[in-house]
Amino acid sequence: MKRLSNQTKYTVLVGALTAATLLWPASAFAQSWWENLLDFGAGALTAVPSAILLGTLDIISGILHVILRVAAALLNYVASGAFLAHPVTQYPIVQIGWRITRDLANMAFVLILLWLAITTILRLEQYGKKELIIRLVVIALIINFSLVIGGVLIDVSNRVMLLFLDPLTKGGKDGAAVILTGSNLIKSFGDNPISFFRTSQQLATIVQAVFELFFTVVMTGALLVIGALMVVRVVYFWYLLILAPIAWLSWAFPTIGEVGGEAGYKRWWDTFVQWLWWGPTAAFWLLIAAIAAQTLHKLPNQYAAFTAASQSNALAKIPSAMLTTLAPLLQYTIVVFFLFRAIAAMKKGAGEHVSGYVGKAMTKMTGDYLRKPALAAWRATGVPGGVKQRWEQIKKGGLRVGGVQLYGGAQARELREARVAQFFGKRGAATRLEASRRAQDIKDLQEGRMAALTSPELSALLPPIPPAGGALPTVTEDMAAAAKELLTRREHFERIRSTLGQAQEHAEYEHLRNVVRRYVNP
């Protein structure tokens, strides 16, 4: 039997794959017997690439699910009573830190009182002493009870949080798992190998896998950010409680107590209240997300009912596999929406620094980690760069197909303009342009050719150095181009200098210049 050439084999293979790819979407909606046949036929051809694609997606998904489980574990811990019910004021770091700042603030009080005594003795009435004394007493009380007051407010906030989170985590329940219901969307095609040979089944599985991967990334990010923010919230409370005495002391010094153009105590209070609010708000949205995850998975039945009810409709041709793919996606979108509400509450509410980080994290999640790798992969194919290069070439030099010039480009436009200018009296405009283009083309060709030659090869093209007082023979274009090329080669001069000395280097330089000059001015 005559063996097929490699080219024929590739042509057949590429043709079959192209046909299968083109028929894939069409056959995915197949209903009649011949459409079913097409579904199986195209499906058999695309089974191997589909399996490779799905396998790759499965590996990526597996890695992501490990990270997702870590995020879920973190969230479970920080949303549990064990974490939230522990009073923030009981941490040694807060107690010791707060005690130091409180003592510092009390020392400042002594100084203020001393200053007040001196000004009273000297009968200096400025600075509104009476008002200051009343305010000082209030501030002294706030400072010395700041830990207790702050602790009570934080406990109230945490209790409200627990009210929302208890249904999710009470009794060691896996709250994060509730939110992640149905996260194992990729179903093994090995379970039903015959149906996998159908194009429609492959398409449905791949679409499902791609979307599942996308949502896993988004959900992992969302759970990680919420979990991390819960931890940051507690650390921020430590920081605020430790600084509380100093912050409230700034109330006594309205001008010098400013931080970033705002009174220190006011800034402290605003940040404190924002963190107090964020906890319960985020917990509420987490609960809503969990409810959505628990209840919305009944949607596929509704889709099936819809399919059954619309047999006469064009939509009825959509296979049920596709509908069962789309239904969980809708559920995921809703869950993710509520998770993002929990994060967005922080964006609006919490301190500027954290808000900035949250904004960046959200941008990273939705932009950098999804869009950028996709763009990089697209660029790596070389298609966008190649298309751009070709487009620039077409813009400049025009487009010629099958010997017919379809578009002239910028160069043709310039030539037309020059011809019109020549017609209106500008002498030789077009002629000069054409001559200069021809010369440029020749020069480009020659320079390209010369650049490929080695220095000794270029030297061999040159005329010999004439004896003292002698003239150069006729210089050709090739000679001049070789001389020009050699002039730019530093290693050529280095070699002459090392082997023949400085005088010879100078002589070579002059010779090369003379060759070029002689060619330009014969």
Place this chain on the structure above:
Amino acid sequence: MPPTDLAELDYVSEMIHPHLAFPHSTRAEEVALAKRIHQKSRGEILLLSPTAFDVPAVVAGLTAEHIETVMRLGALSQKRFLGTAFDVPENAARIEAITQALAEELKAGPGDVSRQLQRLRWYINDHRTLFSKESA
């Protein structure tokens, strides 16, 4: 080849081979060449032919920034030539004399001149070991 090639030729000569393009047989010519080199940007210094660094007038025109650029980004051949610039006592004396004359022209103080020279020597000596390592 259009006549513009002559301008291109002069430009290439001045950029790559200033020591061949400009005469430097008298002290005044040497100072003029040193001044040209002194006024070059860091990027332009990297374009110089390695053999240029063997010429006292060129070395005298180099600034500390130029030397640093060559050390960091220059070709090994450039570094090798620069590394031996002060090796011949006659050349070292000429470099010193040109640097002083250049400083007078640029209205720099005598202290500046000796500092500049000292710096050049330091840079070259400090990097000499590096050249030998790179050569190896």
